[in-house]
Amino acid sequence: MTEAIAAARGEDTAPNQERDLRDLSLDELEETVVAAGERAYRARQIAHWLYRRNVDSVDAMRDLPAELRTLLNHRFRLAPPLVATARRSDDGTRKLLVRLADGEAIETVIIPAGNRITLCMSSQVGCAMRCAFCATARMGLHRNLSTGEIVGQVVAARRELGADEVLTNYVFMGMGEPLANYPRLLRALKVMTAPWGMGISPRRITVSTVGLPTTMARLLADTSVNLAVSLHATTDEVRDRLAPINERYPLKQLLEACSRLPLKRRGRVTFEYVMLAGVNDSPADASRLVKLLAPVRAKVNLICFNPFAGSGFQASSRSALQAFQAILHRGNLTATIRESRGRDIAAACGQLYAEPHPETLSQ
Ligand code: SAH
Numbered sequence: 001m002t003e004a005i006a007a008a009r010g011e012d013t014a015p016n017q018e019r020d021l022r023d024l025s026l027d028e029l030e031e032t033v034v035a036a037g038e039r040a041y042r043a044r045q046i047a048h049w050l051y052r053r054n055v056d057s058v059d060a061m062r063d064l065p066a067e068l069r070t071l072l073n074h075r076f077r078l079a080p081p082l083v084a085t086a087r088r089s090d091d092g093t094r095k096l097l098v099r100l101a102d103g104e105a106i107e108t109v110i111i112p113a114g115n116r117i118t119l120c121m122s123s124q125v126g127c128a129m130r131c132a133f134c135a136t137a138r139m140g141l142h143r144n145l146s147t148g149e150i151v152g153q154v155v156a157a158r159r160e161l162g163a164d165e166v167l168t169n170y171v172f173m174g175m176g177e178p179l180a181n182y183p184r185l186l187r188a189l190k191v192m193t194a195p196w197g198m199g200i201s202p203r204r205i206t207v208s209t210v211g212l213p214t215t216m217a218r219l220l221a222d223t224s225v226n227l228a229v230s231l232h233a234t235t236d237e238v239r240d241r242l243a244p245i246n247e248r249y250p251l252k253q254l255l256e257a258c259s260r261l262p263l264k265r266r267g268r269v270t271f272e273y274v275m276l277a278g279v280n281d282s283p284a285d286a287s288r289l290v291k292l293l294a295p296v297r298a299k300v301n302l303i304c305f306n307p308f309a310g311s312g313f314q315a316s317s318r319s320a321l322q323a324f325q326a327i328l329h330r331g332n333l334t335a336t337i338r339e340s341r342g343r344d345i346a347a348a349c350g351q352l353y354a355e356p357h358p359e360t361l362s363q
Helices: 003-008 026-035 041-051 066-075 147-160 178-193 213-222 236-242 251-259 283-293 318-330
Strands: 082-088 094-099 105-113 116-120 124-126 141-144 169-172 205-209 226-230 269-275 298-304 335-338
Touching (some): 094 147, 105 147, 141 178, 147 178, 178 205, 205 213, 213 226, 251 283, 269 318, 298 318
Parallel strands (some): 169 205, 205 226
Antiparallel strands (some): 082 094
16 A cells, blocks of 8 residues: 555544655556545646646645645645745856755756757755766765655746746756666656656756766666766776776776667767866877777767866866867767856856855865
8 A cells, every 4th residue: 555545545644745746656646636536637637737837836736626635735745946046147047056845955057058948957965976076076965856856946947937938958967966866867757758747858858977887778778868978088097086986887897888778769878078188188088089989879078177166177278179079070979069158157067066055165
């Protein structure tokens, strides 16, 4: 017997709002309403209010019977993620500091570019991966986000958009390692893509990982979203230093796993490569990268390093970046340069740091 049915039978009379309504799958919503003596279609009505109308209270679900609303209020939270601050960059990027029910905070970034508006989403509060050049790593891992908190970022962002703005792309490149929070991420991706949920095309969603081989394969088997792998180095020596997870999954193992991924119609894996002056940006690195990626269906995204106080790294020069890109092109690798966005509000890649005061990360 599930928790929902027990609740509906009144076996637990104290309000127990541990779960957010947005943590529930459609099946669980159906179990809840059926156990309450309602017809199953009520579950889809609830999902419509949650994921299409983005409501922040059960009472706003006007077409539900009053008793069902009372039961839902009794059993579940519906925490509208509180946006503590929304800062706007000169380039239109907006950074939201989203407060969670337990006082923790995460950052979510809205990035308009041309006719796209990309949402950069977090998957954990902090991160355990210890990448040397990343501000979030300095926080350590506080905790995983729940499914409701992951999906809640979309709801929070939609509220910040102007009337004529629509989110078009979703990237898990904010705080945290999404594949280290896999069960909740997967449920969130289901809610985001399901027709009963947000109905977002999985092709518009990209999950970025530091490179956890087994879970990467599971993600591609379980979903149709795009995968990006943060590579950043062409030798184990350098990658051990930049992304210590490399000690557990060295380059050879990671790239073999990438070459065996069930890509189906997804095309290619994106490899992210943060360009760090004098560390990983030499022509020899570029040539090694061409060789390393030859067995993989790959494209490369060169990322301009975004400095933060005490990072100890410097961004590569424009000329180093372009020379690197040219070598990849000559090796028949598609390689784009990701320009930095929202730097003036510390909203750029790797600058997200939400504790205790987001703007005061110091040495
Ligand atoms: N943990 C996942 C997703 C979050 S990081 C991952 O590692 O991919 C998203 C991207 O931002 C990664 O490619 C990461 O290497 C990059 N990044 C981190 N810090 C950065 C910084 N200071 N400047 C530029 N990119 C950074």
